[in-house]
Amino acid sequence: MPDIEVRNVTKIYEERIVALYKVSVKVFDGEYVCIIGPSGSGKSSLIKVISGIIEPDEGEVYIGGRLVNNVPISERGLGLVMQDILLFPHMNVWDNVSYGPLVRGLGYDRAEFIGNEVLRSMSLHLRRSAMPHELSRGTQQKVAIARAVAAGARILLLDEPLGSVDPRAAKTLRFELRHLVKDLKLTALHITHNQEEALSIADRIIVMRKGRVEQIGTPFEIYARPKTPFIAKFIGGEASFLEGLVEETMDGRVKVNLGEEHVLVESSIGFRIGEKVVLGIRPEHVSIVRAGGSRPDNSISGIVKEVNFLGSYYRYMVETGGGNVLVKVPRLSAPSVSIGSRVFLTLDRAYIFKYPREGLDKAIAYE
Amino acid sequence: MPELVVDSVSKSYGSIRALRNVSFRVGDGEYFCILGPTGAGKTTLLKVISGLIRPDKGRVIIDGVDVTDFPPEVRNVSYMPQGYALFPHMTVWDNVAYGAGMKGLPEEKVADALKLVGLYHRRDSYPHELSGGQQQRIALARALAAGSKLLLLDEPLSALDILLNIELRYELKNLCRELGLTVLHVTHNVEEAMSIADRMMVLRKGVVQQIGSPREVYMNPANLFVANFLSEVNFIEGILRGIRLGLGVIETDKLGVIHVYTRPVRFWHVVVAYRPEDIVLSVDPPPTDLNVFRGRVVEREFIGIVTRFLVDVNGVEMHVNVWTSVAPDVKVDDYVYVHLPPRYGLIYPYPREGLMKAIAVE
Numbered sequence A: 001m002p003d004i005e006v007r008n009v010t011k012i013y014e015e016r017i018v019a020l021y022k023v024s025v026k027v028f029d030g031e032y033v034c035i036i037g038p039s040g041s042g043k044s045s046l047i048k049v050i051s052g053i054i055e056p057d058e059g060e061v062y063i064g065g066r067l068v069n070n071v072p073i074s075e076r077g078l079g080l081v082m083q084d085i086l087l088f089p090h091m092n093v094w095d096n097v098s099y100g101p102l103v104r105g106l107g108y109d110r111a112e113f114i115g116n117e118v119l120r121s122m123s124l125h126l127r128r129s130a131m132p133h134e135l136s137r138g139t140q141q142k143v144a145i146a147r148a149v150a151a152g153a154r155i156l157l158l159d160e161p162l163g164s165v166d167p168r169a170a171k172t173l174r175f176e177l178r179h180l181v182k183d184l185k186l187t188a189l190h191i192t193h194n195q196e197e198a199l200s201i202a203d204r205i206i207v208m209r210k211g212r213v214e215q216i217g218t219p220f221e222i223y224a225r226p227k228t229p230f231i232a233k234f235i236g237g238e239a240s241f242l243e244g245l246v247e248e249t250m251d252g253r254v255k256v257n258l259g260e261e262h263v264l265v266e267s268s269i270g271f272r273i274g275e276k277v278v279l280g281i282r283p284e285h286v287s288i289v290r291a292g293g294s295r296p297d298n299s300i301s302g303i304v305k306e307v308n309f310l311g312s313y314y315r316y317m318v319e320t321g322g323g324n325v326l327v328k329v330p331r332l333s334a335p336s337v338s339i340g341s342r343v344f345l346t347l348d349r350a351y352i353f354k355y356p357r358e359g360l361d362k363a364i365a366y367e
Numbered sequence B: 001m002p003e004l005v006v007d008s009v010s011k012s013y014g015s016i017r018a019l020r021n022v023s024f025r026v027g028d029g030e031y032f033c034i035l036g037p038t039g040a041g042k043t044t045l046l047k048v049i050s051g052l053i054r055p056d057k058g059r060v061i062i063d064g065v066d067v068t069d070f071p072p073e074v075r076n077v078s079y080m081p082q083g084y085a086l087f088p089h090m091t092v093w094d095n096v097a098y099g100a101g102m103k104g105l106p107e108e109k110v111a112d113a114l115k116l117v118g119l120y121h122r123r124d125s126y127p128h129e130l131s132g133g134q135q136q137r138i139a140l141a142r143a144l145a146a147g148s149k150l151l152l153l154d155e156p157l158s159a160l161d162i163l164l165n166i167e168l169r170y171e172l173k174n175l176c177r178e179l180g181l182t183v184l185h186v187t188h189n190v191e192e193a194m195s196i197a198d199r200m201m202v203l204r205k206g207v208v209q210q211i212g213s214p215r216e217v218y219m220n221p222a223n224l225f226v227a228n229f230l231s232e233v234n235f236i237e238g239i240l241r242g243i244r245l246g247l248g249v250i251e252t253d254k255l256g257v258i259h260v261y262t263r264p265v266r267f268w269h270v271v272v273a274y275r276p277e278d279i280v281l282s283v284d285p286p287p288t289d290l291n292v293f294r295g296r297v298v299e300r301e302f303i304g305i306v307t308r309f310l311v312d313v314n315g316v317e318m319h320v321n322v323w324t325s326v327a328p329d330v331k332v333d334d335y336v337y338v339h340l341p342p343r344y345g346l347i348y349p350y351p352r353e354g355l356m357k358a359i360a361v362e
Helices: A043-051 A093-103 A108-121 A137-150 A167-183 A195-201 A220-226 A231-232 B042-050 B092-097 B108-114 B132-145 B162-178 B188-197 B214-219 B224-232 B353-358
Strands: A002-012 A015-028 A032-036 A060-065 A078-081 A155-159 A187-192 A204-207 A212-217 A238-252 A252-259 A261-265 A276-280 A286-290 A299-308 A313-320 A325-332 A343-345 A349-356 B004-013 B016-026 B031-035 B055-062 B078-082 B150-154 B182-187 B197-202 B207-212 B233-244 B246-250 B257-261 B268-275 B281-282 B292-302 B305-311 B316-323 B334-337 B345-347
Touching: A002 A043, A002 A187, A015 A043, A015 A212, A032 A043, A043 A078, A043 A155, A060 A325, A060 B150, A060 B224, A078 A137, A078 B268, A093 A108, A108 A137, A137 A155, A137 A167, A155 B108, A167 A187, A167 A195, A187 A195, A187 B055, A187 B292, A195 A220, A195 A313, A195 B292, A204 A343, A212 A231, A212 B305, A212 B345, A220 B292, A231 A276, A231 A349, A238 A325, A238 B031, A238 B214, A252 A276, A286 A325, A286 B162, A299 A325, A299 B188, A299 B214, A313 A343, B004 B042, B016 B042, B016 B055, B016 B197, B016 B207, B031 B042, B031 B188, B031 B305, B042 B150, B042 B182, B092 B132, B092 B188, B108 B316, B132 B150, B132 B162, B162 B188, B188 B214, B188 B224, B197 B214, B197 B224, B207 B214, B207 B224, B214 B224, B224 B268, B233 B257, B233 B316, B246 B268, B281 B316, B305 B334
Parallel strands: A032 A187, A032 A204, A078 A155, A155 A187, B031 B182, B031 B197, B078 B150, B150 B182
Antiparallel strands: A002 A015, A002 A060, A204 A212, A238 A252, A238 A276, A252 A261, A276 A349, A286 A343, A299 A313, A299 A343, A313 A325, B004 B016, B004 B055, B197 B207, B233 B246, B233 B268, B246 B257, B268 B345, B281 B334, B292 B305, B292 B334, B305 B316
């Protein structure tokens, strides 16, 4: 049984701003699910609908199998943790964490037991006497999570929990967060705009855009099999797009005319001959060699326009007949090419999409 | 022909020494990034150059003219402050025309600047009606409209989503190059600086740590702070027992003896730094005996282009980053070989203040 189920939820503000449109999502018991999407994609609205902060115009929310549309926030059994860390500033760590059990009337002994158990599981027991302002933002956030857990929440709703934490500390904290959820057998729904964080921490990822669910899958599925051009670009940070026409279709492969050149790409869905398509290409899935030797099979030619050194890898911008193609190569295997070099590019993998109705630029825009 | 020289500039606020004897030169048309953590003195430095702050000591020379005593408005410098400082009650057009306390620019210049950033069609909008990326472009247009060839940018991309940041950073660099501007770009974001800087300067607590191209600085960090600030680093402490044919022999506590290529050095208590992408992880033994260890995979983290491994080698936790497409098929708790290629180790004297203090960002 899913711990959280959202069925066909729609929320429209001021009769025209579509925050959520027919969104259906399930989060299973013990699962760690991340929601990612650009600003305004509806991620926060979704969490607010689940927690009861806002009411949906249509659709149902179930928690633990129970319809909760008319259940107040405090009775939904959820722990809500936000980017702005809301600890009681005048209380130390221990008092912050044991406050919930005491308020629930569990008595001092039980509160002490729960508080100790939670603090220990988060390696916070040595800081129990510290005041919030004495802690780093990362540790403050851990305390906020500990407090939610101690208060009895088995389901955590986390809205950018690492958003205000120093990026280095956030990298460590995301491991701790995942381990906490798994060790204590909690269920977590975690919003982030940071796709690296989502890929790292989640069992499954929900990608949202313009109030709709664009794809749901494991981190690797979302990365390796993006459903739309937007996801191809959004997951990974950068991607190139070439427009073309289907020239020929074969068993599981499509020959695409890019204007001056053709490439063969794999495809699991069918296309009509003459159909307009878009190829989405991740920069790390392109091989680059200097032109001059024999031309690799199924390659396109271009001229290097930009070379950027990014430490662990090089980034090349290559101008081809069909448009610019980005290439990323690990530093230790970088080819000897520079600005102006003629090169051949082989697409180790390319995603083929039907040409988007809204136009390519709009289909991949963040804002 | 804007060329900028900052010569021995110091500035203190009470007991806080914001800048200590800072010197550097930026060539005409150069894109120069100033990189450092919060509190490094980056913003103070830009304000000294723009004339908003007078240094206690030192000179600012623009095109051969010592402008240290000149007020901001005659320095011919454009300054884009952090957070954009757009006037919320003014339209886009007026923001650009009346920015930075000016008396109003000719219409033609305002229109040109707005066209450059592709937002002429939004000239009658108010800042709150624009997206974050558009506001950033308006602030840039305002700085550009003044027509100065020396552009100072204080964290111009920091307020943006990471993906928008990536998109706009290259746009920004290309625009400045097309306009032939000399740019000083302040940021705390290492990847941002490395992507677009012709040269960069790393600043810490008001002191210049290193100046060079991104490649020079990344490949040869001047000290442990720079090494650690630019990327995650594995540090191994040890005693340098000798150097044979350029190969340093280093005795370590938990890894036994390791070998690292080094120039002759005058210290023996050392820290060796390895970047995570320079360590080789494999299921089968590598074809060498030097610096090969067995380790247990503690974490495996898929983050897209790269897969990160945390490996426990005799109680030492090592970060290893592998390109996902060639990542070995190993799981948590599997045993793997970890190879530290001798030529990628960077050797530093063990810092007197201790390693943690030497690399601390605050």
